[in-house]
Amino acid sequence: MLQLRLAWRNLWRNRRRTFITIAAVFFAGFSIISMRSLQTGAYGSMVRTMVGSHTGFIQVHQKGYWDEKFIDNSFEERPELREEMSSVPGVMGVSPRLTSHSLIAFEDRSRPAMVDGIDAEYEAQLDIESNLIAGDSKPGDGVLIGQGMAKFLNVEVGDSVVFLGSGYHGMSANALLPVRGVVRFTSPVLNDNTAFIDLRMAQYVFAAPGMLTAYAINTDPNADLDAVLADVTQVVQDTSGYEVMGWHEMMPELVQSIEADSAGGILMAGILYIVISFSLLGTFIMLAAERKREYGMLIGLGMRRGQLMRVAFIEASAMAIMGAALAVVITRPLTLYYYYNPIQFTGQAMEALREMGMEPVMPASIDWSIPLTHGSILIFLTLTISLYAMISIKRIQPVNAMRS
Amino acid sequence: MTTKSNLVEVVNLYKTYSAGDLEVHAVDGINLSIGEGEFTAIVGPSGCGKTTLLNMIGGLDRPTSGEVNIDGTPLSSLSESKLIDFRLKKIGFVFQAYNLLPVLTAEENTSFIMQLQGKSKEERRARSHQLLKNVGLEGREKNKPTQLSGGQQQRVAVARALASRPSFVLADEPTANLDSHSTSNLLDIMARLNEEENITFVFATHDQRVIDKAKRVITLEDGKVLSDERR
Ligand SMILES: Nc1ncnc2c1ncn2[C@@H]1O[C@H](COP(=O)(O)OP(=O)(O)OP(=O)(O)O)[C@@H](O)[C@H]1O
Numbered sequence: 001m002l003q004l005r006l007a008w009r010n011l012w013r014n015r016r017r018t019f020i021t022i023a024a025v026f027f028a029g030f031s032i033i034s035m036r037s038l039q040t041g042a043y044g045s046m047v048r049t050m051v052g053s054h055t056g057f058i059q060v061h062q063k064g065y066w067d068e069k070f071i072d073n074s075f076e077e078r079p080e081l082r083e084e085m086s087s088v089p090g091v092m093g094v095s096p097r098l099t100s101h102s103l104i105a106f107e108d109r110s111r112p113a114m115v116d117g118i119d120a121e122y123e124a125q126l127d128i129e130s131n132l133i134a135g136d137s138k139p140g141d142g143v144l145i146g147q148g149m150a151k152f153l154n155v156e157v158g159d160s161v162v163f164l165g166s167g168y169h170g171m172s173a174n175a176l177l178p179v180r181g182v183v184r185f186t187s188p189v190l191n192d193n194t195a196f197i198d199l200r201m202a203q204y205v206f207a208a209p210g211m212l213t214a215y216a217i218n219t220d221p222n223a224d225l226d227a228v229l230a231d232v233t234q235v236v237q238d239t240s241g242y243e244v245m246g247w248h249e250m251m252p253e254l255v256q257s258i259e260a261d262s263a264g265g266i267l268m269a270g271i272l273y274i275v276i277s278f279s280l281l282g283t284f285i286m287l288a289a290e291r292k293r294e295y296g297m298l299i300g301l302g303m304r305r306g307q308l309m310r311v312a313f314i315e316a317s318a319m320a321i322m323g324a325a326l327a328v329v330i331t332r333p334l335t336l337y338y339y340y341n342p343i344q345f346t347g348q349a350m351e352a353l354r355e356m357g358m359e360p361v362m363p364a365s366i367d368w369s370i371p372l373t374h375g376s377i378l379i380f381l382t383l384t385i386s387l388y389a390m391i392s393i394k395r396i397q398p399v400n401a402m403r404s
Numbered sequence: 405m406t407t408k409s410n411l412v413e414v415v416n417l418y419k420t421y422s423a424g425d426l427e428v429h430a431v432d433g434i435n436l437s438i439g440e441g442e443f444t445a446i447v448g449p450s451g452c453g454k455t456t457l458l459n460m461i462g463g464l465d466r467p468t469s470g471e472v473n474i475d476g477t478p479l480s481s482l483s484e485s486k487l488i489d490f491r492l493k494k495i496g497f498v499f500q501a502y503n504l505l506p507v508l509t510a511e512e513n514t515s516f517i518m519q520l521q522g523k524s525k526e527e528r529r530a531r532s533h534q535l536l537k538n539v540g541l542e543g544r545e546k547n548k549p550t551q552l553s554g555g556q557q558q559r560v561a562v563a564r565a566l567a568s569r570p571s572f573v574l575a576d577e578p579t580a581n582l583d584s585h586s587t588s589n590l591l592d593i594m595a596r597l598n599e600e601e602n603i604t605f606v607f608a609t610h611d612q613r614v615i616d617k618a619k620r621v622i623t624l625e626d627g628k629v630l631s632d633e634r635r
């Protein structure tokens with residue numbers, strides 16, 4: 001086809017410009033895709049540590065519990081409901097929990113803590129085994145505490161700690177329980193301020209037999225969370241008595257901080273897109289000016305403007321697709337590498353991230369939608385800007401063009 | 405030799421440019437007709453309106469008033485896009501410069517116009533080889549314009565102008581950028597094509613050597629026909 005051949009030859013005609021245009025598209029794509037992959041990956045890891053390691057992506061409570069997290073807002077255990085929710089597609093596990101607060105003391109030291117009653121058999125979020133530092137991974141008739149709390153109270157496995165709290169309907173909740181294990185949690189809340197005891201023990205200590213404060217649900221990371229949430233809500237049915245909440249709703253501050261950070265990234269990408277747009281506009285202005293006489297001559301000979309536009313369009317597409325495809329292809333091994341070998345933060349950055357409750361590692365996201373979205377935006381942008389060349393072809397008058 | 409006397413008919417043609425308050429009558433009431441097989445030079449001093457007249461005959465430019473008929477078709481009746489197709493079918497052009505596409509070889513420059521007309525690959529190949537041979541460029545088919553001299557480039561342009569089998573060929577100062585040797589060479593080729601294949605040429609020129617070869621010389625002055633002599 002004539003147009004294809006002309007376009008191909010034209011691309012080679014001013015090699016340097018073709019190369020620079022492709023390189024500019026590639027550079028923009030490469031920067032934006034890398035940046036967004038790292039950001040998105042960091043958000044994913046942040047959510048996994050902050051949500052997935054304890055709270056769970058979905059929780060079911062007695063209505064009103066999330067606003068007032070008191071043991072009085074608990075509900076009666078329903079094993080058949082837990083079974084049903086476990087079989088919802090996308091649900092990986094349902095952890096029954098009874099959570100309350102208590103003062104924990106050892107010798108002359110004490111500290112207020114969240115006390116989590118967990119059922120080791122069904123627990124689907126907490127990863128105790130692989131973070132265990134000392135002792136047993138199950139609380140049994142005792143308690144598991146974080147490394148931070150153990151250090152603060154200066155206790156070791158085998159020591160017994162005192163619980164001073166209040167239970168269901170204002171009953172006093174005091175106990176003396178032996179430390180069965182010490183666990184190193186990433187999250188500072190879990191590491192410093194939480195104690196884990198067996199669910200039955202919790203129900204006994206807090207005088208709330210058969211009661212739960214939450215079913216914490218872990219979901220398949222690849223599942224559509226909204227769909228799972230809808231299905232779980234469907235299963236729970238009686239929404240007048242229960243509330244079914246996704247992590248977005250439970251942790252609006254986390255959502256906000258991610259959105260705020262992400263907006264910064266999108267702004268950066270936007271600025272890069274604007275810069276690249278001007279550079280592309282320059283290319284097409286030069287291209288159109290350089291070929292004005294030639295276009296005039298061709299239209300004079302009897303070539304239709306549409307045919308010339310098609311040539312210019314093929315050229316622009318080739319450069320856009322080349323640049324965008326290169327960016328997509330070359331960022332791929334890079335994001336894969338940083339997905340499997342996350343960036344490790346050390347020193348101050350590590351401390352800062354730890355304090356915020358995040359793991360000091362930053363894996364890249366390997367979600368295809370990032371390179372594909374930005375690749376498409378680049379192609380679309382290039383083609384839109386190439387309209388300049390089309391419009392100038394549309395306007396060419398052969399006599400004037402050849403006279404100039 | 406049979407001739408159609410009315411291949412090109414120019415009727416009461418005017419083209420007025422207004423530059424500021426000043427009106428330039430580039431073509432100021434021209435009537436003429438050109439028949440098949442003619443070898444016509446349009447001459448006159450610089451600024452007398454040769455290019456303007458030729459552009460209107462070729463359908464590259466629209467007159468202020470008056471009409472150009474080609475093969476009986478009034479050009480004013482054609483829309484912009486119809487006019488482009490009409491040029492492709494009916495008229496061969498040789499411009500003063502920038503005739504060729506720098507990215508195409510001599511052969512491709514000659515044949516692409518046939519490609520626009522939808523001719524088959526075999527026909528294009530055979531005809532462009534024949535035409536390049538006719539203008540003395542056998543063996544240079546694969547050369548790009550930058551590998552050809554100015555005279556050779558103009559010869560490719562003549563070959564291309566003929567490729568579409570037009571009714572006639574318009575050439576605006578085809579020799580203006582050529583040395584005397586290339587000029588006489590190009591003229592010989594055009595004269596021979598006119599003699600042997602009865603191809604109609606209309607060219608604008610100042611060049612005395614071109615004028616000497618012409619069979620008909622139309623002299624313009626200030627946009628008017630001063631004289632029209634046949635030899
Ligand atoms: N686009 C235009 N705008 C204004 N005036 C024009 C325009 N084109 C041509 N003219 C004027 O029209 C007149 C005729 O110009 P034209 O180019 O036809 O002359 P020419 O005989 O071809 O001259 P030359 O031998 O130098 O090529 C000149 O006075 C020129 O200045």
Ligand SMILES: [Mg+2]
Pocket residue numbers: 454455456576608
């Ligand atoms: Mg002129």
